Amino acid sequence: MDGAKTNSKAVDLVLLGPPGAGKGTQARKLQDRFGLVQLSTGDLLRDAVAQGTEAGIAAKTVMERGDLVSDEIVVAILRDRLEEADCQSGVIFDGFPRTTVQAEALDNLMAESGRGVGAAISLDVDDDAMVERISGRFTCAACGEGYHDSFKTPANPDECDQCGATVFTRRADDNAETVTQRLVAYHAQTAPLISYYGSQGVLRNVDAMQDIEKVEQNLTAIVEETVA
Ligand code: AMP
Numbered sequence: 001m002d003g004a005k006t007n008s009k010a011v012d013l014v015l016l017g018p019p020g021a022g023k024g025t026q027a028r029k030l031q032d033r034f035g036l037v038q039l040s041t042g043d044l045l046r047d048a049v050a051q052g053t054e055a056g057i058a059a060k061t062v063m064e065r066g067d068l069v070s071d072e073i074v075v076a077i078l079r080d081r082l083e084e085a086d087c088q089s090g091v092i093f094d095g096f097p098r099t100t101v102q103a104e105a106l107d108n109l110m111a112e113s114g115r116g117v118g119a120a121i122s123l124d125v126d127d128d129a130m131v132e133r134i135s136g137r138f139t140c141a142a143c144g145e146g147y148h149d150s151f152k153t154p155a156n157p158d159e160c161d162q163c164g165a166t167v168f169t170r171r172a173d174d175n176a177e178t179v180t181q182r183l184v185a186y187h188a189q190t191a192p193l194i195s196y197y198g199s200q201g202v203l204r205n206v207d208a209m210q211d212i213e214k215v216e217q218n219l220t221a222i223v224e225e226t227v228a
Helices: 023-036 041-051 054-065 071-082 100-112 125-133 176-190 192-200 210-227
Strands: 012-016 037-040 091-092 117-124 139-140 146-150 203-207
Touching: 012 023, 012 192, 023 091, 023 139, 023 146, 023 210, 037 041, 037 125, 041 054, 041 071, 041 091, 071 100, 071 210, 091 117, 100 117, 100 192, 117 192, 117 210, 125 139, 125 176, 176 192, 192 203, 203 210
Parallel strands: 012 091, 012 117, 037 091, 117 203
Antiparallel strands: 139 146
16 A cells, blocks of 8 residues: 555544654655645745745744744634645644644634544654754755754755755754754643543554654554544
């Protein structure tokens, strides 16, 4: 079934976990495998900042500090994106929800279209390892493939393994100081969602300290069960 698009009915998934847990990396893999759409509020906000929209201007300094952007801004951006045609057959929420207010807003949005979160998967990691994981990461500017100075370098250092592009980017907030604040925000505001989804009976846990392939296998098994 490797690489197969097995998405026969709409399935909506939430990936939970602190910055550096691997949400983006794994969401990309699930997107390819199951034909779902990766919906990253971090990416949507970075686009808004780059375009200089009103929301982007408001979000920029908050993101640079490592704090959470207001629920109002994030839910509005998310709602607009969720209405687009490609999101109708299933979404992997990556970095959303991050607060209980956002989780409740998501439940309401999904209920409006007869959908619901099929599984909220917590990527469990040790905080101590996250600063090193995040500080070394970089991305292909063309295709978004992720790399890391210590754990995953391109075979040819100047060229993306996936698409051959030669420009890589590093996120402005991937520095040790901001990462520490992002972890604080995670524990204060986002970790409570583990019990929120636990009480809805949709919480699943994956040990995300395992290597990337093993985490991918665990996630694939959960998604296949959810789709079935
Ligand atoms: P991420 O790419 O998910 O690591 O997000 C990068 C930054 O964008 C975070 O540190 C927050 O400042 C902001 N952000 C992303 N998603 C959300 C969200 N759901 N709620 C609030 N802020 C967010």
